[in-house]
Amino acid sequence: MNINPIVNDAARRCKTLARQLGGDVKVIDHLKFNSKLVPLICPFSNNLGINWEKKIVYISKAATIFDVSGMIHEMGHVFACAKKPSLTKEYEFFGWEYATATKLGLLFIWNEGSENYALIEDGGKDWGDLSAEQKDSLIQERLSYAIKKRMVSKNFIPLTIR
Numbered sequence: 003m004n005i006n007p008i009v010n011d012a013a014r015r016c017k018t019l020a021r022q023l024g025g026d027v028k029v030i031d032h033l034k035f036n037s038k039l040v041p042l043i044c045p046f047s048n049n050l051g052i053n054w055e056k057k058i059v060y061i062s063k064a065a066t067i068f069d070v071s072g073m074i075h076e077m078g079h080v081f082a083c084a085k086k087p088s089l090t091k092e093y094e095f096f097g098w099e100y101a102t103a104t105k106l107g108l109l110f111i112w113n114e115g116s117e118n119y120a121l122i123e124d125g126g127k128d129w130g131d132l133s134a135e136q137k138d139s140l141i142q143e144r145l146s147y148a149i150k151k152r153m154v155s156k157n158f159i160p161l162t163i164r
């Protein structure tokens with residue numbers, strides 16, 4: 003199976019950053035649960051998996067452009083969370099995701115793919131429900147938080163806390 007070229011390009015950009023941060027993004031033919039290799043398949047996409055201990059995000063060749071935001075989200079779990087995914091508040095690293103999507107030139111595709119991202123601390127709304135002004139102020143707040151927690155540098159470069 004051939005991977006979608008847009009997904010492939012995004013995965014390559016994500017891989018470059020992941021390697022700089024001491025991890026990796028790997029494109030694989032078929033994503034299957036494997037307790038040693040891929041111990042976690044993402045609950046919202048069968049095309050994404052992670053090995054949190056080894057800081058590896060897996061994306062299958064069957065992934066679509068709607069998985070690109072998920073790939074960035076999973077990188078957030080790997081690099082911007084001190085705890086395993088099951089112990090993490092999803093919303094904690096939203097600023098890291100934004101900074102990463104911006105740095106990698108994937109902001110448009112991340113924004114589109116994050117439409118159904120539930121912002122639990124914003125009255126249970128989804129990202130796609132917010133107006134442009136609401137999105138702006140939320141991003142400012144989440145970026146400040148990410149900088150304070152050293153997930154993102156003061157000039158908005160995504161870092162790793164692990």
Ligand SMILES: [Zn+2]
Pocket residue numbers: 075079087092
């Ligand atoms: Zn998550």
